[in-house]
Amino acid sequence: METIKTLCPYCGVGCGLEIVQDRNQAWKVRGDRNHPSSHGMVCVKGATVTESIRSDRLLYPMMRDSLDQPFRRASWDEALDTIVDRIQKIRNTTGPDAICLYGSGQCVTEDYYIAQKLMKGCLGTNNFDANSRLCMSSAVSGYVQSFGADGPPCCYDDLELTDCAFIIGSNTAECHPIVFNRLAKYHKKHPNVKMIVVDPRRTPTAEVADLHLAINPGTDIDLLNGIAYLLLRKRAIDPNFIEKSTANFAAFAEVIGSYTPDFVASRCGIAVSDLETAANYWEQSQRVLSLWSMGINQSSEGTAKVRSLINLHLMTGQIAKPGCGPFSLTGQPNAMGGREAGGLSHLLPGYRFVKNAEHRTQVEQFWGIAPGTISPNPGRTAWEMITGLETGEVEMLWIAATNPAVSMPDLERTKAALLRSPFTVYQEAYYPTETSAYAHILLPATQWSEKTGVMTNSERRVTLCSGFDAPSGEARDDWKIFAEVGRRLGFAERFAFDNVSEVYQEFVQLTRGQPCDMTGLSHEYLRQEGPQQWPCRENEPKHPAKEGKRLYADGRFHTPDGLARFAACHSRGLAEPPDANYPFVLTTGRLYGHWHTMTRTGRTDKINQLHPEPFLEIHPRDAAKLKIKEGDLLEVRSTRGKARFPAKVTKAIAPGTLFVPMHWGALWAEGAEANAMTHAASCPDSKQPELKACAVQLVKVGAQLEAEVGELNWAKSAVGVSF
Numbered sequence: 001m002e003t004i005k006t007l008c009p010y011c012g013v014g015c016g017l018e019i020v021q022d023r024n025q026a027w028k029v030r031g032d033r034n035h036p037s038s039h040g041m042v043c044v045k046g047a048t049v050t051e052s053i054r055s056d057r058l059l060y061p062m063m064r065d066s067l068d069q070p071f072r073r074a075s076w077d078e079a080l081d082t083i084v085d086r087i088q089k090i091r092n093t094t095g096p097d098a099i100c101l102y103g104s105g106q107c108v109t110e111d112y113y114i115a116q117k118l119m120k121g122c123l124g125t126n127n128f129d130a131n132s133r134l135c136m137s138s139a140v141s142g143y144v145q146s147f148g149a150d151g152p153p154c155c156y157d158d159l160e161l162t163d164c165a166f167i168i169g170s171n172t173a174e175c176h177p178i179v180f181n182r183l184a185k186y187h188k189k190h191p192n193v194k195m196i197v198v199d200p201r202r203t204p205t206a207e208v209a210d211l212h213l214a215i216n217p218g219t220d221i222d223l224l225n226g227i228a229y230l231l232l233r234k235r236a237i238d239p240n241f242i243e244k245s246t247a248n249f250a251a252f253a254e255v256i257g258s259y260t261p262d263f264v265a266s267r268c269g270i271a272v273s274d275l276e277t278a279a280n281y282w283e284q285s286q287r288v289l290s291l292w293s294m295g296i297n298q299s300s301e302g303t304a305k306v307r308s309l310i311n312l313h314l315m316t317g318q319i320a321k322p323g324c325g326p327f328s329l330t331g332q333p334n335a336m337g338g339r340e341a342g343g344l345s346h347l348l349p350g351y352r353f354v355k356n357a358e359h360r361t362q363v364e365q366f367w368g369i370a371p372g373t374i375s376p377n378p379g380r381t382a383w384e385m386i387t388g389l390e391t392g393e394v395e396m397l398w399i400a401a402t403n404p405a406v407s408m409p410d411l412e413r414t415k416a417a418l419l420r421s422p423f424t425v426y427q428e429a430y431y432p433t434e435t436s437a438y439a440h441i442l443l444p445a446t447q448w449s450e451k452t453g454v455m456t457n458s459e460r461r462v463t464l465c466s467g468f469d470a471p472s473g474e475a476r477d478d479w480k481i482f483a484e485v486g487r488r489l490g491f492a493e494r495f496a497f498d499n500v501s502e503v504y505q506e507f508v509q510l511t512r513g514q515p516c517d518m519t520g521l522s523h524e525y526l527r528q529e530g531p532q533q534w535p536c537r538e539n540e541p542k543h544p545a546k547e548g549k550r551l552y553a554d555g556r557f558h559t560p561d562g563l564a565r566f567a568a569c570h571s572r573g574l575a576e577p578p579d580a581n582y583p584f585v586l587t588t589g590r591l592y593g594h595w596h597t598m599t600r601t602g603r604t605d606k607i608n609q610l611h612p613e614p615f616l617e618i619h620p621r622d623a624a625k626l627k628i629k630e631g632d633l634l635e636v637r638s639t640r641g642k643a644r645f646p647a648k649v650t651k652a653i654a655p656g657t658l659f660v661p662m663h664w665g666a667l668w669a670e671g672a673e674a675n676a677m678t679h680a681a682s683c684p685d686s687k688q689p690e691l692k693a694c695a696v697q698l699v700k701v702g703a704q705l706e707a708e709v710g711e712l713n714w715a716k717s718a719v720g721v722s723f
């Protein structure tokens with residue numbers, strides 16, 4: 001058999017994979033040495049991905065009238081007709097805004113494009129959002145506000161060209177391992193190159209750093225403004241760049257004036273000397289590369305955090321040159337593609353906005369639909385879909401490629417809302433997942449290995465992911481399911497695609513002249529020429545694949561006047577600070593081997609051996625106070641919910657802060673859901689919830705408590721519902 005070239009379907013690093021079949025017909029994975037992003041490297045997730053792709057698959061459509069009934073097998077026709085009938089009824093009574101579609105950064109670009117065309121271009125509601133709302137939306141709004149457009153300006157080559165890596169709110173070593181490999185190798189070889197890690201935990205990333213700033217959760221803006229204060233005092237700024245390429249510096253300078261070293265050090269819980277060292281590293285470096293992820297984005301002031309970080313690059317002119325710039329590490333394999341294709345409820349394809357009348361007209365004309373078809377109102381965000389179920393305003397929820405019964409904040413509230421949903425369609429590759437329990441109709445989707453499509457990684461590199469396996473059972477590609485519903489609703493001419501490459505062809509035309517111009521790309525081109533970074537305009541000379549592309553090299557940004565904007569942001573801190581009753585800050589995150597809600601990695605032996613069970617990290621000082629020792633079972637409680645974990649006593653976590661992994665939902669452990677405790681307070685600009693911090697109390701599970709909670713049914717998700 002020939003070697004198949006594809007992309008790893010896990011994280012946003014986007015490593016190239018080669019798939020071959022061994023003598024026993026089993027799929028084997030190896031890194032693609034020619035992939036410019038990963039140079040042949042893979043981590044444990046990529047290396048084991050084929051092990052779980054055939055286990056526990058959802059093989060055919062299933063239906064039931066109510067959630068307390070068991071599912072029965074259905075034909076595709078019956079399932080699709082039921083969905084179409086329901087959509088028509090809701091459109092003709094309450095109207096299309098009662099219909100919601102919740103998608104995922106794990107879809108290919110073509111899936112995204114067709115889903116949002118169905119909702120925004122046919123039904124006339126913008127209620128199409130994705131789990132990227134919980135993930136990247138603060139990065140999107142930060143880039144848009146500072147630069148006039150989304151899109152990380154850097155490329156991975158910068159990892160090996162920098163003088164100083166400033167890693168903030170990112171456990172790169174575990175979550176973007178191949179990016180970290182590239183950086184760590186370079187750092188080790190070049191003693192002058194510095195690495196700063198800002199994270200309340202001493203993660204494996206922080207272990208390698210020259211300077212670890214274990215700040216109090218939620219104090220990033222204090223720190224960033226504090227560094228800016230010192231840089232300004234040292235005159236370590238680039239007045240020429242500020243003058244020619246930016247606006248609003250004066251307002252920014254005024255705000256940072258109050259972030260004196262003593263004030264910042266005490267807010268952040270770090271030493272003044274460490275703050276000064278960080279500022280010195282910035283000052284001494286010609287090229288600082290900032291890498292950030294969820295410690296910044298998942299915050300009630302996520303956009304302001306992103307913009308405060310970008311401020312540092314603007315004031316020092318460290319942007320759009322080799323080795324420097326503000327680089328958001330995308331979480332999911334195709335969250336970037338989702339952003340390009342209009343995959344959030346305020347976006348339209350080609351980095352356009354629902355609120356912009358000109359953008360709506362451009363898309364309506366391209367689709368050949370009546371003016372005014374696209375609603376001018378941003379649709380519901382992921383969380384607003386949940387609250388819409390609570391109020392009864394949402395009458396149909398269609399979920400695809402995400403597992404909200406584990407990953408949404410305030411999980412008890414989420415589950416109660418899902419239980420009230422009059423009609424939930426769940427389009428999934430596996431069965432069961434925690435969310436299957438809340439579905440009226442299950443639609444089997446093909447997944448990576450069975451479907452072909454395009455994904456964009458963190459460095460804006462577009463890779464064609466070729467399918468190489470037959471669909472499992474009756475599973476269909478996501479885009480085909482959306483298109484078929486569109487056809488049955490009477491929009492046949494808008495979904496007249498014979499194959500997935502035609503879908504891509506249509507989509508790239510909508511990027512013409514936009515910041516993410518991909519008109520030079522097609523499936524055929526990507527197959528022949530390999531992965532490409534955008535912008536990639538039609539008829540443009542081919543960029544050498546080995547050379548990374550950067551944005552804004554000419555010092556002009558996508559704002560109307562071409563100037564980047566400084567933000568003048570004060571720190572507001574956590575939405576739910578600890579208090580006397582709930583004295584700890586709980587933070588949540590990821591482990592190296594597991595992927596999110598474990599649909600694949602929970603079914604992979606090697607990874608389960610690596611991380612057999614959930615745990616709670618607590619500092620030895622806090623443990624001593626509460627007489628907790630390693631392995632003790634602890635109950636964590638917020639005002640919303642609770643969960644139990646064995647204690648892991650470690651200095652890796654700051655005193656007063658606790659950490660639990662986000663991975664274990666109700667199917668994989670009893671009562672160990674991180675989101676039982678979290679809240680949904682979100683950033684006013686990006687609407688991204690603060691999944692990184694909530695106030696909790698801690699109780700050691702003793703004889704009395706055991707009796708009290710023993711009566712509770714921990715598999716709460718199964719109450720009143722049937723898998």
Ligand SMILES: Nc1nc2c(c(=O)[nH]1)N[C@H]1C(S)=C(S)[C@@H](COP(=O)(O)OP(=O)(O)OC[C@H]3O[C@@H](n4cnc5c(=O)[nH]c(N)nc54)[C@H](O)[C@@H]3O)O[C@H]1N2
Pocket residue numbers: 011012135168169170171172174175176198199200201203216217218219220293294295296330331332587588589590591592593594595596692693
């Ligand atoms: N192994 C693995 N890799 C993954 C994933 C996975 O599930 N497993 N998922 C992918 C996805 S979708 C995403 S979004 C990324 C996430 O990648 P990361 O953001 O790197 O991962 P997290 O563990 O969620 O959070 C990162 C760090 O933020 C820190 N943090 C918490 N609060 C604060 C704060 O207030 N300030 C600062 N500066 N830091 C804080 C936490 O201690 C944690 O170490 O990973 C991607 N890669």
Ligand SMILES: Nc1nc2c(c(=O)[nH]1)N[C@H]1C(S)=C(S)[C@@H](COP(=O)(O)OP(=O)(O)OC[C@H]3O[C@@H](n4cnc5c(=O)[nH]c(N)nc54)[C@H](O)[C@@H]3O)O[C@H]1N2
Pocket residue numbers: 104106107131132134135136294298331332400401402403404406407408409427428429430433445446447448478588589590595596597598599600662674675678691692
């Ligand atoms: N407490 C806490 N909660 C968090 C986070 C956190 O840090 N802390 N992080 C948030 C972030 S950043 C993210 S990205 C989310 C992730 O949360 P989810 O999106 O809920 O997590 P996954 O387990 O990746 O779910 C993806 C689902 O899609 C299915 N699937 C895979 N491929 C396909 C396909 O091609 N088609 C279809 N139809 N289905 C497919 C998989 O089987 C799986 O069930 O969690 C968020 N929740």
Ligand code: SF4
Pocket residue numbers: 008009010011012013014015038041042043044045046047176177178179
């Ligand atoms: S680093 Fe990310 S993309 Fe690369 S192999 Fe690991 S999980 Fe896959």
Ligand SMILES: [Mo]
Pocket residue numbers: 134135136331332
């Ligand atoms: Mo994510």
